[in-house]
Amino acid sequence: MSTDRRPYRRETEESRREALIEAALDLVAEGGPQAATVRAIATRAGVTPGLIRHYFASKEELTRAAYRRLVQILTDDSARALRAAPASPTDRLASFVAASLSPPVVDPMRLGLWAGLLNTLRSDPEMRQIHEQGYHSYRDLLEGLIAALPRDAGPEQCRHDAIACNAVIDGLWLES
Amino acid sequence: MSTDRRPYRRETEESRREALIEAALDLVAEGGPQAATVRAIATRAGVTPGLIRHYFASKEELTRAAYRRLVQILTDDSARALRAAPASPTDRLASFVAASLSPPVVDPMRLGLWAGLLNTLRSDPEMRQIHEQGYHSYRDLLEGLIAALPRDAGPEQCRHDAIACNAVIDGLWLES
DNA sequence: TGCGTTGTCATACGGGTGGATAATTCGTGC
DNA sequence: GCACGAATTATCCACCCGTATGACAACGCA
Numbered sequence: 001m002s003t004d005r006r007p008y009r010r011e012t013e014e015s016r017r018e019a020l021i022e023a024a025l026d027l028v029a030e031g032g033p034q035a036a037t038v039r040a041i042a043t044r045a046g047v048t049p050g051l052i053r054h055y056f057a058s059k060e061e062l063t064r065a066a067y068r069r070l071v072q073i074l075t076d077d078s079a080r081a082l083r084a085a086p087a088s089p090t091d092r093l094a095s096f097v098a099a100s101l102s103p104p105v106v107d108p109m110r111l112g113l114w115a116g117l118l119n120t121l122r123s124d125p126e127m128r129q130i131h132e133q134g135y136h137s138y139r140d141l142l143e144g145l146i147a148a149l150p151r152d153a154g155p156e157q158c159r160h161d162a163i164a165c166n167a168v169i170d171g172l173w174l175e176s
Numbered sequence: 177m178s179t180d181r182r183p184y185r186r187e188t189e190e191s192r193r194e195a196l197i198e199a200a201l202d203l204v205a206e207g208g209p210q211a212a213t214v215r216a217i218a219t220r221a222g223v224t225p226g227l228i229r230h231y232f233a234s235k236e237e238l239t240r241a242a243y244r245r246l247v248q249i250l251t252d253d254s255a256r257a258l259r260a261a262p263a264s265p266t267d268r269l270a271s272f273v274a275a276s277l278s279p280p281v282v283d284p285m286r287l288g289l290w291a292g293l294l295n296t297l298r299s300d301p302e303m304r305q306i307h308e309q310g311y312h313s314y315r316d317l318l319e320g321l322i323a324a325l326p327r328d329a330g331p332e333q334c335r336h337d338a339i340a341c342n343a344v345i346d347g348l349w350l351e352s
Numbered sequence: 353t354g355c356g357t358t359g360t361c362a363t364a365c366g367g368g369t370g371g372a373t374a375a376t377t378c379g380t381g382c
Numbered sequence: 383g384c385a386c387g388a389a390t391t392a393t394c395c396a397c398c399c400g401t402a403t404g405a406c407a408a409c410g411c412a
Contacts, residue, residue, distance in 0.1 A: 010379055010388055032295035034210045038371060048390055050373080059371065112298075115291040119208040122288075168344055186359055186408055214400060224361050226402085235400065 006048070017055050017065070019045040024066040029112040033120060036063075067117060067127055071134035074110075078138055082145075089148040096145055100169050139166050182224075193231050193241070195221040200242040205288035209296055212239075239296070243303055246289060247310035254314055258321075265324040272321055276345050315342055 011019075023044035027036040038059055042049040056062040081099030086092060121127050143162035147155070187195075199220035203212040214235055218225040232238040257275030262268060297303050319338035323331070 005377065005390060008379075008389055013388095016388090030295075031299075032210075032292075033208065035295075037369080039369085049371090050391075051389055053372070054388070112294065115294040118288065118291040119206075119211075123207070181361060181406065184360055184408080189359095192359090213398075215398080225400085226362075227360060229401070230359070 008047075013055065016045075016047070016051070019047075020052060020055060020062060021066045021069050024062060025070060025113060026109070028066075028116040029109040032112075032116040063120070064124075064126060064130070067120075068130055070113060070117075071130055075134055075137055078141060082141065089145070089150060093145040093149065096142070097165070097169060139163065142166055184223075189231065192221075192223070192227070196223075196228060196231060196238060197242045197245050200238060201246060201289060202285070204242075204292045205285040208292040240300075240302060240306070243293065243296075244306055246293075247306055250286075251310055251313055254317060258317065265321070265326060269321040269325065272318070273341070273345060315339065318342055 023041045024036050027040055038049050038052050121131050143158055146161050147158045199217045200212050203216055214225050297307050322337050323334045
């Protein structure tokens with residue numbers, strides 16, 4: 001009479017959280033927020049729905065954790081590209097821009113993710129805060145590179161150029 | 177005992193359809209597709225839910241009509257900008273690009289719309305077809321303007337430049 | 353002014369699904 | 383082996399979705 005129970009392995013808290021977060025991001029990227037239900041996330045992560053609330057107080061918290069993770073990935077990718085860049089200021093900027101337009105930064109999945117999360121960002125203040133933090137750190141990176149260029153330009157001008165440059169990058173990023 | 181019935185006015189078929197479509201677009205822009213429920217659309221349009229199915233066979237049909245309308249708006253705006261443009265090829269291109277980056281083409285609502293509809297576009301083939309038609313007509317417009325420039329460039333080059341130019345425009349558009 | 357058409361309202365239904373929970377089981381480290 | 387807690391299972395409840403239906407009233411026309 002014993003119903004056969006699904007076999008399972010115990011995992012570390014970190015690996016489980018990671019799997020759940022990744023599953024959530026994948027689902028949002030593919031089908032928008034409405035596709036990222038607790039059941040779908042659990043299935044994708046290879047666990048049962050109940051487990052989600054073992055690691056996250058609510059689905060909302062999981063969503064926020066997922067977005068935090070996404071921002072971190074983007075930030076890390078940018079920073080890594082910069083570390084491997086050449087020494088000349090001009091070349092540094094050029095290679096940084098190039099890196100921002102090639103894999104793994106550019107990825108169709110990321111576009112879907114961004115689009116899917118846009119509405120959520122607008123409504124949830126905490127999400128918005130996470131987002132702005134990441135956005136500013138990227139733009140500041142860009143501004144630093146531009147300020148290091150061998151040319152005559154005040155900080156005001158550099159800031160303005162950084163914003164414009166960022167705009168162009170985002171545009172090319174969209175087209176991929 | 178008679179429940180007081182909400183007073184109403186009879187409208188033309190066109191104006192009702194228009195109101196429903198606009199309501200649907202607004203809701204998608206604000207809260208994503210999941211916010212555009214039959215009830216919400218009806219409320220926003222100032223009617224009761226039942227009326228939707230008086231004008232559209234199903235909600236899906238309304239959604240498609242709404243998207244068709246959006247594409248038409250974008251196309252019209254582009255064409256209008258071009259009609260008012262100067263004669264010189266270089267100036268024409270410049271003013272067209274400028275128009276693509278100012279109101280009413282640029283609009284935070286449109287960005288939300290685009291983000292919300294991205295997933296829908298991916299899954300619904302008919303939607304995708306509507307989308308590509310609009311996208312191509314815009315890019316062809318751009319390609320025509322570029323081909324008219326006073327310079328030495330083959331058709332292949334013009335096409336390539338049009339795609340790149342479109343990418344940059346989209347990027348600036350995103351930043352608004 | 354009265355009548356018929358039909359645009360519009362009101363309400364209900366059947367159901368799918370969403371997030372949450374509580375108790376149970378069994379893998380695992382000691 | 384024993385105990386702890388990770389993970390499963392089963393279920394809850396509520397909400398909201400899209401659809402269907404029938405009554406009512408606004409407007410055009412005679």
